[in-house]
Amino acid sequence: MSKLLIVIPAHNEEANIVQVVEELTRSYPQYDYVVVNDGSRDKTAALCRAHGYRLIDLPVNLGLAGAFQTGLRFAAENGYDCAMQMDADGQHKPEYIAPMLAALEEGNDIVIGSRFLTVKKPKTLRMLGSYIISWSIRLTTGRAICDPTSGMRMFNRAMVEEFAQNLNYGPEPDTISYLIKNGATVKEVQVEMGERLAGQSYLTFWRSVQYMVKMSISILLIQWFRKRDTETPYPERSL
Amino acid sequence: MFDQTLIRVCLILGSFITAGYILRRVRHAKVQIEDTIFWLMFSAALLILAIFPGIAYWAANLLGFMSPINFVYVVIIFLLLAKQFFMSIKLSQLDSKVRILTEQVALNEEKAERDKLDL
Numbered sequence: 001m002s003k004l005l006i007v008i009p010a011h012n013e014e015a016n017i018v019q020v021v022e023e024l025t026r027s028y029p030q031y032d033y034v035v036v037n038d039g040s041r042d043k044t045a046a047l048c049r050a051h052g053y054r055l056i057d058l059p060v061n062l063g064l065a066g067a068f069q070t071g072l073r074f075a076a077e078n079g080y081d082c083a084m085q086m087d088a089d090g091q092h093k094p095e096y097i098a099p100m101l102a103a104l105e106e107g108n109d110i111v112i113g114s115r116f117l118t119v120k121k122p123k124t125l126r127m128l129g130s131y132i133i134s135w136s137i138r139l140t141t142g143r144a145i146c147d148p149t150s151g152m153r154m155f156n157r158a159m160v161e162e163f164a165q166n167l168n169y170g171p172e173p174d175t176i177s178y179l180i181k182n183g184a185t186v187k188e189v190q191v192e193m194g195e196r197l198a199g200q201s202y203l204t205f206w207r208s209v210q211y212m213v214k215m216s217i218s219i220l221l222i223q224w225f226r227k228r229d230t231e232t233p234y235p236e237r238s239l
Numbered sequence: 240m241f242d243q244t245l246i247r248v249c250l251i252l253g254s255f256i257t258a259g260y261i262l263r264r265v266r267h268a269k270v271q272i273e274d275t276i277f278w279l280m281f282s283a284a285l286l287i288l289a290i291f292p293g294i295a296y297w298a299a300n301l302l303g304f305m306s307p308i309n310f311v312y313v314v315i316i317f318l319l320l321a322k323q324f325f326m327s328i329k330l331s332q333l334d335s336k337v338r339i340l341t342e343q344v345a346l347n348e349e350k351a352e353r354d355k356l357d358l
Contacts, residue, residue: 059343060336167268174272217279218272225262 002081004101004154006033007071009064010088014042015198017088021053024086024094031097034074035088038067044088065170072155072164084154085171090197092152096189100154103187109159110176112145113152114188121146129212133173136219141180146188148173159184168226174218182228246308250289257282281318288314 006024010017017035024033034054037045039061048055056070068085075083082104086092096113103111121127133148153171155163159179163169180186203211261278264270288295288311295307304310 060339168265168272170272214273214276217276221279222262222265222272222275225266226268227266229268 002101002105003079004031004097005071005075005078005080005083006031006086006097007068007075007083008033008035008086008088009038009067009071010035010040010044010048011038011061011064011067012040012042012044013088013199014040014044014047016090016196017044018047018051019197020086020088020090021048021051028094028097031094032080033086034071036067036071038062038064065172068171069164069169072160075160076164080157080160082154082156083160085151087151089199089201091193091195093192093194096152096191100152100189100191103189104154104156106187107185108187109156109184110179110186111154112147112150112176112186112188113154113191113193114145114147114150115191115193116146117188117190119190129208129215132212133215133219136216137173137177137180140219140223141177143180143186145173145176145180145186148176150191150193152191152193166229172215174215174223177219178223178226181223247289247292250285250311254282254285254289257285277322281322284314284318 008017008020013020021033021035024031032054034056035048036056037048037058039058045055045057056074058067058070062070071085072083082101084097084100086094092113100111100113115121116130121130130147130149134145137143137145137148151171153176163171163175169175176186257278261270261275261282265272265275292307295310298304299307299310302310304313
């Protein structure tokens with residue numbers, strides 16, 4: 001079995017983090033995990049230390065992309081074969097890790113835990129953004145990604161290294177579309193997701209609109225101009 | 240006046256140079272994608288104003304400007320001021336992050352040295 005690292009980015013998740021990690025370690029002790037505390041202002045880091053969880057504590061807030069990249073750098077440096085993102089709010093259920101890992105071992109580069117592979121995507125305002133991103137990816141790559149905004153994604157070793165070293169590799173749908181265009185194989189696996197256990201979601205209405213505009217412009221326009229460079233190591237490229 | 244082709248050609252050129260330059264930076268992975276969105280929208284705005292001068296005529300008339308080109312200037316000044324404002328905020332945040340990081344590094348260093356002395 002491949003050595004898997006589960007990266008749990010956590011920003012102000014004191015209400016959920018203990019329950020999420022406890023469930024993971026109790027039911028699935030065979031997987032390694034690391035909590036990346038993204039400069040939380042609440043007791044997230046203190047709770048992790050008190051319970052003895054494996055923790056990377058970022059001294060400043062970097063945002064999801066930075067927190068996740070930290071986890072992937074940890075995975076790359078410590079010889080993991082693959083890594084996945086798991087939200088700290090309890091939406092991602094650990095029972096779907098095994099089928100996703102199986103799909104990755106079939107030879108896929110990226111496996112997405114998808115809510116809408118066999119289930120119909122509801123036609124609600126909340127899902128409008130997901131529809132637009134799906135259409136954009138379909139239009140630019142020809143591939144159907146049913147649940148592009150799902151945060152439950154698993155990456156193989158090559159992807160982990162690429163994500164860990166490069167700029168503009170946020171764990172977002174635009175990176176997925178860019179990688180599909182560059183020949184990465186992406187597979188979706190049907191999963192079920194819960195509601196967040198407690199606390200407020202980061203995505204307010206206005207932030208969702210901003211996110212959508214950014215993703216659409218990025219997928220439809222900007223990704224065409226990117227050049228893939230996996231040869232030059234990061235420190236040798238200057239910004 | 241504003242329908243002089245030269246001004247419109249300049250606006251179109253400016254728009255394409257802006258977009259071309261920023262997309263080149265993306266191509267070579269020298270800029271983060273979220274920081275390019277503003278410049279792409281800015282160049283789109285210039286392009287629209289150049290292609291449809293009617294917008295400037297209509298808005299100048301509505302706001303009582305002497306000349307439609309003044310409306311174009313106002314739009315550009317407004318966009319750049321707004322950008323400047325948000326950059327100020329971002330810079331201030333970056334400044335405080337660098338400060339916190341430097342403090343953290345120094346504290347870690349001190350701790351490491353103290354541990355070494357204790358041994």
